[in-house]
Amino acid sequence: MSLDAILARIDDQLPTALDRLTGLLRIPSISTDPAYDAQCEQAADWLVEDLQSIGIDAQKRKTPGKPMVVGHIDGPGPHLLFYGHYDVQPVDPLELWHTDPFEPVLQDTPHGKVIRGRGSSDDKGQLMTFVEACRAYKAVTGSLPCKITFFFEGEEESGSPSLIPFMEENAPELSADIALICDTSMVSPGVPSIASQLRGMLKEEFTIHGPTVDLHSGHYGGPALNPLREMARIISTFHDDTGRVAIDGFYKGVHEVPADLLRQWQSCGFDEETYLSSVGMTRPHGEEGYSTIEQQWARPTLEINGMWGGYQGAGTKTVIPAEAHCKLTCRLVGDMDPDRIRDRLRFHVEAHLSPDARVTWDGDLEGSAAAVMNTDRPEFELARQALSDEWNREAVLVGMGGSIPIAGFFKDILNLDSMLIGFAHDDDAIHSPNEKYNVESFHKGMRSWARVLHALAKG
Known part of the structure; x- marks a missing residue:
């Protein structure tokens, strides 16, 4: 079966994929600081070259700010738009880093091997899980199972000032059947998660x-x-x-959380005590009458x-x-x-x-409104089953306490529903010193996307 061969290819090529990710992480593409404008251009060029290496028609597109990267490849399945961002947060305070933030290293930790460096989790490591899945798919089968548009921006960490004008000007080119976003986390380690709503x-x-x-x-x-x-x-x-x-x-x-979704949340593996105690709290301090997870995701x-x-x-x-x-x-x-x-x-x-x-x-x-995903679409169940197969644990639909405006922009500007699947951990220290991404998240993230592509193509 071709899927087994694709997954075996991902396993075999993991060291090479980590080397590629390390190369991207070395580029200090800090979008908020004009001193790093050239490095943001460099990161965009790196991605264009990498996409082109696997047969994707990719270009760097100018904006008044940092460039966009747009790529296209045909395939027999549905048309997918995959979004990620190549810019990263500043590294201050530098003295709190234990390693050079732009010299990524592999480290053994009590919770497994990690790759440590700025952008490893947010969002370069996550972005590359999808690219690497496509690379393996193409290497094994000679093509991709779906028509895919790749859309990477370089200003997500600085308010995305160029994003809306670019999307409005290029709406026909960016139209697709559904958008895929990999900039989120799992509700707990080992529990694959699809975001159903964002505050x-x-x-x-x-x-x-x-x-x-x-x-x-x-x-x-x-x-x-x-x-x-x-x-x-x-x-x-x-x-x-x-x-x-x-x-x-x-x-x-x-609105109150529907009972069936609330039951999923209650059994999703979220550990309230660990969540609170990790930051020195013994009890939630939000709205009485709602659980910690409801306070975080739905209130x-x-x-x-x-x-x-x-x-x-x-x-x-x-x-x-x-x-x-x-x-x-x-x-x-x-x-x-x-x-x-x-x-x-x-x-x-x-x-x-x-x-x-x-x-x-x-x-x-x-200000930006909340985003509620159209989880009645069949793609959500196909992806949920694909993730469950990879992680040997039922994937769950979860809420998110944070805000990812791009999902709302896709709906408002492109009339495009989004599906958010991410593999980060809550302790990845995104935006903080010593950011990391678990190698398991990177490895199984690639395998997960290969399964999701396969499932969406079969329909």
């Missing part, structure tokens, strides 16, 4: 203004309005005593990400500051409208202002 995101920043200048607390302490105290008072009104967001209308568009949040003002140097300074500042984010679920939530949040803050206080807002922060 959206709303970002907001505001400043509370009080006195016209900083004041001496001996002269004005008492009668003066203190913006920091005002900020703390207003923030305390954002939640009630049960952890529920107390902004009027916040929960419009929020909206309002989190304070930063609050500052006044004197912050060494020693003390008896000052009442003229301003206080706050950064916050909301994770959105279901049909929550980010623009509506922004309006309700601003109304809430402004309604709670004391006399002599005023607020200004940063008007340049974006």
Whole structure:
């Protein structure tokens, strides 16, 4: 059977595939820092050359920012669009890395062998699981079982400013039957996972203004309005005593998890105690009445990400500051409208202002709605069974607490449903020092994609 031969090829070529991944990881393609513009170009060139080496018609396409990589290859099965990103996060603080972030190394750990380096998990290692599966398929059979469009961007870690214009300008070329995305993790080690929903995101920043200048607390302490105290008072009104967001209308568009999906989540292998204790917590602190996994995947949040003002140097300074500042984010679920939530949040803050206080807002922060996958499509069950066969464990449909806007963009711009399959672990330290990707994730990720391609082609 050809699938067995393809899987055997993947097993045999694992060392070579790891060498290729190491080569890509050595390129410091940090998109947010203009000092690395040339390296981002280099990473795009590397991918174009690699795709071309397996017979894919690939090109580097210019944008106002970092280039896109687009490739096409014909096949008899359905048309798949595979998305990944080649840019990576900055490495700061460098002193916390135990190895050079751009000199990847293989290391033995108590949980198996890993490849360590920036981008190993997010997203170069994940991206290459699909490319390597295609390479093995082509080597064994001479062709690929599906028509595939490859779409790699270089600005995912810096807000994707070029993505939407590029997709709008090239929509006919990027159209397909379904999009595949490999930028997610497994719910727990060894449990293959398909994301069924992603939380959206709303970002907001505001400043509370009080006195016209900083004041001496001996002269004005008492009668003066203190913006920091005002900020703390207003923030305390954002939640009630049960952890529920107390902004009027916040929960419009929020839906309860269907019972059958909730049963899957409850048996998916998620370990609440390990999840909490790994960061020094003994209990969940979110919305009462919902499990930790529901709080993480299916409930909206309002989190304070930063609050500052006044004197912050060494020693003390008896000052009442003229301003206080706050950064916050909301994770959105279901049909929550980010623009509506922004309006309700601003109304809430402004309604709670004391006399002599005023607020200004940063008007340049974006919002994106949650993405709910169309899991009724037959591709989801075909992929779920293929993953189950590879991992010898039933694959599960899971939620995700994070936000991956590309899935929403595919739907809004290309009218394209997405299926997100990833093999990362929660302890991969993406965006942090000492990022790693388990070699098992890379190896079985390649085998998994080969099985998924085979299953989707057979239909």
